[in-house]
Amino acid sequence: MxxxxxxxxxxxxxxxxxxxxxxxxxxxxxxxxxxxxxxxxxxxxxxxxxxxxxxxxxxxxxxxxxxxxxxxxxxxxxxxxxxxxxxxxxxxxxxxxxxxxxxxxxxxxxxxxxxxxxxxxxxxxSSGLAIFATGDLKVDLEKRQVSLKGEPVKLSPREYDLLRLLVQHAGKVLTHQFILRQVWGPAHESDVQYLRVFARQLRQKIETDAARPKLLLTEPGVGYRLAME
The missing domain is CATH 3.40.50.2300 (Response regulator)
Incomplete structure (x- = not known):
């Protein structure tokens, strides 16, 4: 493309x-x-x-x-x-x-x-693919299954909702407010610290090295981006 x-x-x-x-x-x-x-x-x-x-x-x-x-x-x-x-x-x-x-x-x-x-x-x-893969991460949106290096990853329902939103907008910067509104609802748009906790938890599960994330990237003061390879 x-x-x-x-x-x-x-x-x-x-x-x-x-x-x-x-x-x-x-x-x-x-x-x-x-x-x-x-x-x-x-x-x-x-x-x-x-x-x-x-x-x-x-x-x-x-x-x-x-x-x-x-x-x-x-x-x-x-x-x-x-x-x-x-x-x-x-x-x-x-x-x-x-x-x-x-x-x-x-x-x-x-x-x-x-x-x-x-x-x-x-x-x-635009392709509407049900299976998303980047790096060692694979997400099957139809089956709601996540794997890292071929091994299944167990996510809480909210962690999965967060990951699914990031996958649906992979490569795009999503603001804190947009993510909170889409995943938690309009009443939680200002709960940025709450989102940071979930992002940290998600990194622990989908990153090979959570201390040096390569997939779930932070845009300081703005939001998050799921990297595409």
Whole structure:
């Protein structure tokens, strides 16, 4: 999916667009550019990109408004690229429907990794596969069975619900509030410490080395991501 994928870059800085075009085309991506939110929305409908890289600080409309408009009609993955490093900005963008968030200045390697993860998440979600595998972890969603290195893993019902949500959105950053709302209900949206306890318990069961997690990754102050390999 990554090879030859079409990426729409929405950013008002010509030098950033130029840098992204050169960097991404070198890895076989096809690039479409927009300098503002309205143009970006028009091109999203016209070009039907596989992924959108979006700056939040646009001259004609805020990037979060662009995400909200996109989510009215498309599930195309959106990777935010912004100088706004505050956790509240990240959470707001992710809750609005962004798949990931990269802070400027950024490394090309990191951005490429986030783009590929978002594209893999799209493929996994659209395929509807009942069996998910990454690293040594295997999850059979139909049978509600989990295994690590071929050995069965026993999870509590709540631990399984948490893992299932992460699997369904594998590769995507999920905010604390989103996870709490989906797994525990709206009344528990602020129980972040409660979620951390369950995430720690889950790591003990699905990670080869819970002290150095490679699957259930923390996005500090924002939420969690299930890595895809």
């Amino acid at each position: 990554a090879d030859g994928a079409k990426i729409l870059v929405i950013d008002d800085e010509p030098q950033i667009r130029r840098y992204l075009r050169v960097s991404l085309e070198a890895h076989d991506f096809r690039i479409v550019e927009a300098a503002g939110g309205q143009e970006g929305l028009r091109l999203a409908a016209l070009e039907k990109p596989d992924l959108i890289v979006l700056d939040l600080g646009l001259p004609d409309m805020d990037g979060q408004a662009v995400i909200a408009r996109l989510r009215e009609w498309t599930a195309v993955p959106v990777v935010v690229l912004s100088v706004r490093a505050d956790e509240t900005d990240k959470i707001a963008a992710l809750d609005a429907g962004a798949d990931d968030y990269v802070t400027k200045p950024f490394g090309t390697g990191e951005l490429l990794a986030r783009i590929r993860a978002a594209l893999r998440h799209t493929v996994g979600a």
